[in-house]
Amino acid sequence: MNTLSLVFSYGLVVLALLISWWHGLRMEKEMVLSSLRATVQLIVVGFLLEAIFKIESTGYLFLILLFMCGVGGVVSGNRGREVPASHAIAFAGIVAGSSGTFAVLFWAGVIHPEPRYIIPIGGMIIGNSMNTASLTFNRLAAELKHQRGRIETLLALGADAGQASLDAVRQSVKAALIPTFDSMKTVGLVHLPGIMTGYIIAGGSPLTAVKYQLAIMYMLGGAAGLTCLAVALLAYRRCFNSDLQLALRLRA
């Protein structure tokens, strides 16, 4: 594929624009803006990756990964504002989930300590961890609020924070893992994952693509499991104060 054929493929967006204009959907502006945004974003990332892949020092790579975790922590922490110290918890959960997964992948020899492995795979793992952390927060806060009566009944009977919130923690871990494991169930049946599609288009054999895809699925499952467990276990304690009272923050 040369650059000109890419330009021609933008014709598809133009087609969508014409349809929108024809039917008076008034989505033209949004379509132009979002397609331009995607173009600029991906070109910038492409140049960045070119530069990053030349980095030899693992220290820098580590910093880049840490930066990704930081961004994930902010985004996911914002989701869990009702939980005190949600940003720190989200960051810790994402770091725990992704570093645990990374360690296994290195040890098993799935990836090598080279930028072209570490950065894209790190991005996938950290991104998935971030989504899981957000879902955990979201559900935990909702369950704690929903179950307030039951939790206070347990507290009044002499339960500690863990005993009182056990069911809420379980529900939130379960809910946070649903998307990851549902996509595992349907992979290949409903959709071919992007990474596999890309590998096959780029000329790789489907079986090698499947091998990589499997490793990726396992790693996403592992990262999600570790992250949501870490987030749920760190977060529930924060939802109770030193007097063992349920102390969720009100949404700002």
Next chain:
Amino acid sequence: MDNRNLLSARTDPALVSIREMNMARDGKTILNGISFDLALGEILVILGPSGSGKSSLLRCLNRLESNSGGEILFEGRETRTLRITELRRKIGMVFQIPSLPPATVRENVGTGPRLHGEVLTGEDCATLLNRVGLGSTFAERQVESLSVGEKQRVALAMALANHPSVLLLDEPTSALDPTAVLTIENLIKSIHQRLNTATLLVTHDLNQALRFNATTLLLHEGRIIAKGNIQEMMRHPSDERVRRFFQGELSEANPERPPGAKK
């Protein structure tokens, strides 16, 4: 204070003592200068219109809410210095609306003991169910299948399973239909007599307070405005606010208001 209360206060040292307690939430004063004693075997009714701070007062006793000033003593010791889970085991509480985890009645009743590693025997469970007026056939039923009144009895049995010396009842009948209200009231009286607990009952319902005919604290805007036997209080109101309360002129003091409504 009526004679009976003075007598019991002399023979029994106070189990719970509240001294000049204040409580604020989000910068707003909820309770102000609350003082009273509660002895073992005593029953105290806290009466007041909605929003007067009754529930908050009750919830300070087992520290489901924290007071911002003054002292709350349990068995002569400041509750802040006690282990919170131990304190709560000794102070049982029944809420306005029973919230029970989906499980059998028996599993629910055994919750308190289970939380600190004990198992409630079938025999003990039957005794407790009997005490709250539910036959032992209820033991294996799912709590979801019970009426609100029956759930409230299970909640009462749950609180009793910890053998508390104080029982806090936070408008325990306001979600119930009129016949269930009377049943639960009689149950509370019989449990109080048999177990000799110190009982605190919060209610907004003047008629309920009259039926209990006990020492009553009248709460208004976070302060105790009258204290003594309810009948006496009604006959000789100590000030204008008390008189207005009994005439139903203070907000929501009217006993005709629908049950279940709060705040």
